[in-house]
Amino acid sequence: MFEYRYLIVGGGMTADSAVKGIRQVDPSSRIGIISDESNPPYNRPPLSKALWKGEPLTKLWRGTPMENVEVHVSTTAKSIDTERKRVVDDKGEVYAYGKLLLATGVRVRSLPWKAEGIINYRTLSDYQRLRQLTEKGENFAVIGGGFTGSEIAAALTMNHKSVTMIFPEEGIGARIYPPPLARYLNGFFQSKGIDVRPKTGIESIEKRPLQYMVKIQGGTKLRFDGVVAGIGATPNQELAASAGLEVGNGILVDGFLRTTHPDIYAAGDVANFYNPAQGKRMRVEHEDNALTMGEVAGKNMAGETAEYHHQPFFYSDLFELGYEAVGDLDSRFEMVQEWKDEFREGVVYYLNESRVRGVLLWNVWGQVDAARALIAENGPFTAETVRQRIPA
Numbered sequence: 001m002f003e004y005r006y007l008i009v010g011g012g013m014t015a016d017s018a019v020k021g022i023r024q025v026d027p028s029s030r031i032g033i034i035s036d037e038s039n040p041p042y043n044r045p046p047l048s049k050a051l052w053k054g055e056p057l058t059k060l061w062r063g064t065p066m067e068n069v070e071v072h073v074s075t076t077a078k079s080i081d082t083e084r085k086r087v088v089d090d091k092g093e094v095y096a097y098g099k100l101l102l103a104t105g106v107r108v109r110s111l112p113w114k115a116e117g118i119i120n121y122r123t124l125s126d127y128q129r130l131r132q133l134t135e136k137g138e139n140f141a142v143i144g145g146g147f148t149g150s151e152i153a154a155a156l157t158m159n160h161k162s163v164t165m166i167f168p169e170e171g172i173g174a175r176i177y178p179p180p181l182a183r184y185l186n187g188f189f190q191s192k193g194i195d196v197r198p199k200t201g202i203e204s205i206e207k208r209p210l211q212y213m214v215k216i217q218g219g220t221k222l223r224f225d226g227v228v229a230g231i232g233a234t235p236n237q238e239l240a241a242s243a244g245l246e247v248g249n250g251i252l253v254d255g256f257l258r259t260t261h262p263d264i265y266a267a268g269d270v271a272n273f274y275n276p277a278q279g280k281r282m283r284v285e286h287e288d289n290a291l292t293m294g295e296v297a298g299k300n301m302a303g304e305t306a307e308y309h310h311q312p313f314f315y316s317d318l319f320e321l322g323y324e325a326v327g328d329l330d331s332r333f334e335m336v337q338e339w340k341d342e343f344r345e346g347v348v349y350y351l352n353e354s355r356v357r358g359v360l361l362w363n364v365w366g367q368v369d370a371a372r373a374l375i376a377e378n379g380p381f382t383a384e385t386v387r388q389r390i391p392a
């Protein structure tokens with residue numbers, strides 16, 4: 001049996017930050033990590049960006065402190081005995097813990113067609129498989145118009161591949177951007193050589209000996225050397241649920257990131273927490289949240305009592321366009337757009353119930369804290385009063 005003062009299930013960015021958080025308070029006790037991936041913690045964002053622009057793989061690693069830390073790779077935690085404080089893995093190994101962190105993240109949704117070799121993109125091994133395919137293949141389908149789909153389409157195009165983007169919405173990023181911006185992005189991606197097919201469903205995908213045949217709505221058949229999907233993700237909460245912890249769109253945690261069991265914490269993409277500025281519970285699938293929350297969870301496991309009040313930001317790169325954003329970017333909210341240069345540089349405010357819930361800083365840099373402060377203000381705000389609050 002392995003025995004750890006601190007045990008972490010999941011070996012992603014949250015796990016790495018938790019180790020760093022623990023070490024700020026407790027420099028030496030034993031830490032164990034159970035990870036079902038075959039690598040130590042690494043940065044996920046470069047998988048769809050920097051690695052395609054020539055950044056070496058060696059820059060991917062998080063540099064998790066390894067002194068008195070054991071990472072059990074290619075190992076899946078299967079059950080938790082909350083009474084005896086033990087975790088059992090898929091090989092029957094038992095891990096005793098003092099404090100447990102669930103940093104199990106999310107898993108990507110898979111397309112319903114079982115054609116072998118479709119890449120539902122999320123991990124380093126997915127990146128490696130796609131890289132390998134690009135060595136021989138020229139022609140790729142990217143399914144999904146959200147973060148992953150748009151970034152992978154841009155990455156493949158920058159690597160001189162022919163790309164067709166297929167998604168059901170009206171425009172790229174339609175769930176978070178104002179409709180005119182999402183439509184502009186369709187044209188922008190097209191101008192880069194991508195065949196953009198919005199409002200398009202898929203009827204079937206079949207693997208042929210050398211290629212994939214994708215039949216889109218209306219019956220047109222398209223052939224590709226590879227198919228990559230980025231169609232959203234679901235929280236890995238089953239382990240927590242089967243241990244009797246409360247779940248509901250993620251694992252529910254309190255302000256100190258404790259689950260409904262006092263010795264078990266959860267953080268990162270899988271955690272459902274109360275955000276005071278938004279006035280609601282939420283789950284965030286972004287790097288800043290994973291890193292900050294992981295660190296707070298680690299400190300609290302080691303004896304501190306820090307509350308998680310952070311308003312996470314996120315970012316994306318789309319060819320030469322890029323942005324930072326804070327809060328809840330929901331295109332169902334009222335959106336107030338202020339462009340200095342239309343669709344090239346500007347600020348979009350997302351209003352709901354007279355509060356600013358989110359801010360999109362489109363090619364506008366260094367304003368993340370100003371956006372956080374605005375979201376924390378009680379308001380009331382209207383489309384008129386919010387204008388000019390953040391200079392574009």
Ligand SMILES: Cc1cc2nc3c(=O)[nH]c(=O)nc-3n(C[C@H](O)[C@H](O)[C@H](O)COP(=O)(O)OP(=O)(O)OC[C@H]3O[C@@H](n4cnc5c(N)ncnc54)[C@H](O)[C@@H]3O)c2cc1C
Pocket residue numbers: 009010011012013014015034035036037043044045046047048075076077078103104105106107121122123148236239267268269270284285286287288290313314315316317
């Ligand atoms: C391609 C890509 C690009 C991204 N780009 C950006 C970006 O530009 N900006 C941004 O803000 N965010 C970005 N993100 C999101 C960001 O990377 C995530 O928010 C962050 O990685 C979440 O970390 P996590 O550790 O909470 O979860 P995960 O990264 O999902 O890690 C959880 C790990 O736990 C493992 N696991 C689950 N259950 C078990 C179990 N029972 N036993 C053992 N292991 C288990 C999982 O397999 C996984 O390895 C991107 C994500 C991807 C995939």
